Amino acid sequence: MDNLRLGRTSNLRKAFEHTEFSFFEADINDYETNLRRLRDFHARRPIDMVWHLAANSDIRAGALDPQVDFEHTFLTTFTVLRLMRALGLRRLAFSSSSAIYGMRPGLLDEDTGPCFPVSNYGAMKLASEGAVSAGLETHLERAWILRFPNVVGSRGTHGVIFDLLQKLRADPSVLEVLGDGRQEKPYLHVSELVDAMLFVVDRACERLNCYNIGTDGTASIVSWIAQTVIRAAAPGATIRYTGGAQGWPGDVPRFQYSIERLRRLGWAPALTSDQAIERAVAELLAERCEQG
Numbered sequence: 001m002d003n004l005r006l007g008r009t010s011n012l013r014k015a016f017e018h019t020e021f022s023f024f025e026a027d028i029n030d031y032e033t034n035l036r037r038l039r040d041f042h043a044r045r046p047i048d049m050v051w052h053l054a055a056n057s058d059i060r061a062g063a064l065d066p067q068v069d070f071e072h073t074f075l076t077t078f079t080v081l082r083l084m085r086a087l088g089l090r091r092l093a094f095s096s097s098s099a100i101y102g103m104r105p106g107l108l109d110e111d112t113g114p115c116f117p118v119s120n121y122g123a124m125k126l127a128s129e130g131a132v133s134a135g136l137e138t139h140l141e142r143a144w145i146l147r148f149p150n151v152v153g154s155r156g157t158h159g160v161i162f163d164l165l166q167k168l169r170a171d172p173s174v175l176e177v178l179g180d181g182r183q184e185k186p187y188l189h190v191s192e193l194v195d196a197m198l199f200v201v202d203r204a205c206e207r208l209n210c211y212n213i214g215t216d217g218t219a220s221i222v223s224w225i226a227q228t229v230i231r232a233a234a235p236g237a238t239i240r241y242t243g244g245a246q247g248w249p250g251d252v253p254r255f256q257y258s259i260e261r262l263r264r265l266g267w268a269p270a271l272t273s274d275q276a277i278e279r280a281v282a283e284l285l286a287e288r289c290e291q292g
């Protein structure tokens with residue numbers, strides 16, 4: 001289900017080739033319509049579990065208008081939980097975010113707290129985590145809260161590489177970079193993220209399973225990302241930094257993420273953060289060439 005607010009059906013081309021795949025264009029918050037539709041679907045093809053990934057992934061939009069994250073990041077989770085309760089669905093995997101931790105120094109592990117997010121997006125993800133854990137007291141049997149870092153790669157529709165490529169397309173001579181370029185964060189390739197998500201849901205069998213998914217301690221510096229994008233897309237372009245430690249209000253300019261719990265479960269990424277960036281730049285450029 002997707003309301004295509006930010007998603008694109010062209011990204012599902014391969015999925016549509018599977019006879020078992022169904023797609024509903026729907027706003028998750030449209031509770032009554034979704035309940036009718038899903039009840040009918042569930043009667044024909046029982047739903048075993050729910051993967052809830054819908055959100056406002058445009059964190060900057062949430063800083064300009066907090067209602068966006070309330071509706072698309074929190075209310076979607078709340079409505080998914082209501083729908084699950086009404087339909088008797090008991091297993092939920094939820095995509096949370098490193099943004100819940102806010103500006104905390106040190107290595108962030110799943111027990112780090114208290115969490116004080118600095119973006120409305122992070123606040124609505126943290127509230128969503130709370131709603132999921134409360135759901136375990138009433139109608140859920142098992143839940144997986146998966147906290148993603150920055151994710152990059154094929155078919156991206158937003159994020160740092162996507163933004164930088166857009167800017168270079170508009171003006172190949174100058175690249176504007178938000179902040180001072182010294183922001184340093186872990187970037188995970190989307191293929192590894194999906195692999196880790198499936199791994200955790202397959203192996204972690206507590207009632208509430210909360211996992212950071214991330215790189216193996218590596219991170220990438222924004223100025224290096226900008227140079228890498230320039231090398232690949234517009235050699236010779238100069239960089240203009242907008243200045244300031246944060247890229248935008250709510251940006252967490254640097255953090256270190258522990259994936260020790262994930263590693264103990266048996267999963268570790270193969271790519272470093274820089275390798276994930278390099279691969280994602282090549283993929284997004286190739287996709288742009290295909291699209292013309």
Ligand SMILES: NC(=O)c1ccc[n+]([C@@H]2O[C@H](COP(=O)([O-])OP(=O)(O)OC[C@H]3O[C@@H](n4cnc5c(N)ncnc54)[C@H](O)[C@@H]3O)[C@@H](O)[C@H]2O)c1
Pocket residue numbers: 001002003004005006007008026027028029052053054055056057071072076095096097098147148149150151152157159
């Ligand atoms: N990409 C990242 O770096 C990153 C990092 C941390 C967490 N996450 C989380 O991972 C999940 C997937 O992110 P993504 O990067 O693929 O973003 P995305 O924007 O590609 O995917 C989110 C999808 O949710 C849909 N959506 C939003 N509101 C909806 C609504 N009310 N009803 C139905 N559909 C709705 C959008 O149209 C979009 O297709 C999100 O929950 C995001 O918050 C992503």
